[in-house]
Amino acid sequence: MPDLWLPGAERHPLGDTAPTDTQYAPRVIWHITWDKNASAARPADLVPFDRxxxxxxxxxxxxAPHILWDPFTGRVAQFYPANSRSKSVVDRAGGTRTNRTGRVCLQVEILFFPHCRVNGKTYATVRDTPVKGLDKILAWVRSWGVPDGWPMGSPSWSANRSEEVWETRGGHYGHSQTPENTHTDPGPMPKWPAGGSPAPKPGPPRFPGRAAFGPGKSNSSILLLGQQLVRRGYGKHYRVGPSRDWGEADRRNVQDFQRAQGWSGTGADGLPGPETWRRLFS
Incomplete structure (x- = not known):
């Protein structure tokens, strides 16, 4: 198993751990701390790491994120282990749990704001910094299976969000690319091998098991199933759209999909099994 704590990072465990939604592909969300509002005409000194x-x-x-990283010194502090969610993005009830999306959903706060001043020099973007220690962070997230690419493209200062891409592809995301959020950070990021290019599209998300579905069940796998049914054109029985709670509309929509595969009888009972899941997400 990969290291739960980034080797060499200062450890400040907050203790408030919670599991991620592991049926989604692994990912990293990048932020900047943006502690001050500066400009090219009026730069400001970087806030101390210890603060x-x-x-x-x-x-x-x-x-709090998983990681706080100073790209000028390489200093890193960690607050949550890799297999826990952290709390640096908005996570609205009813949708994809953005703080938990992925076998890991690692969040990195970069100690930075545009036009910060360090040792008399001003830096407009993270890309301009020395990025000390980035190689160690990338090696660690790769050990958790995170692909190198940016599924929504390399970040800019503009928002670019797609719920479908977020749910179906692992890799690196900016806060500006995370659904349910409004921030536009981290801005232009340094390039690394495959950086800026899309990650290869993975296979179907892992089947969570038959026990995840049926009357009385409520979980993110039901929401993911319903969203994919709608995308594939099998959502006509929903009145207001899919949710985390299993209902008769879910069963009837799954049944429609199963019958479209030529199945009948127990093969089209409306409860997804491994083959239904594989074909639905193919």
Whole structure:
């Protein structure tokens, strides 16, 4: 098993761990701390690293990431183990749980804001910084199966969000590319091998097992199933759209899909098995 804690990182465990939704592909979400509003005409000194550590272990623990990284010194602090969710993105009820989406959903806060000043020099984007220690972070996230590419393209200062891409592809995402959120960070990022190019599209998400579906069940796999049924044109029985709660509309929509495969009898009972899942997500 890969390391739960980035080797060499300072450890500040917050203890408030929770599992991720492992049927989705692994990913990283990149942020900048954006502690000050500066400009090319009026740059400002970078905020000290220890001040951010104190914030994420104190008043800001409700928005703490996995990793805080200083690209100027390579210093790294970690607050959550890799197999837990962290809390740096908005996570609205009823949709994909954006803090939990993936076998891992690693969040990195970069100590940076546009036009920050370090040792007398001003830096407009993360791409302009020395990016010390980035290689160690990338090696660690790769060990967790995260592909190198950016499924929605390399970040800019503009938002670019797609719920479908988010649900079906692993890799690197900016806060600006995360559904249900409004921030536009981290801005232009440094390039690494395959950086800026889409990650290969993975196979179907892992089948969660038959026990995930049926009357009384409520989980993210039911939501993922319903969303895919709608995309494939088998959502006519939904009145308001799919949700995390299993209902008769889910069963009837699955049954329509199964019958379209030429199945009947117990093969078209409306409860997804491994082959239904594989064909639906192919």
């Amino acid at each position: 951010l550590v104190a914030y994420f272990t104190g008043a800001g623990r409700s928005s």
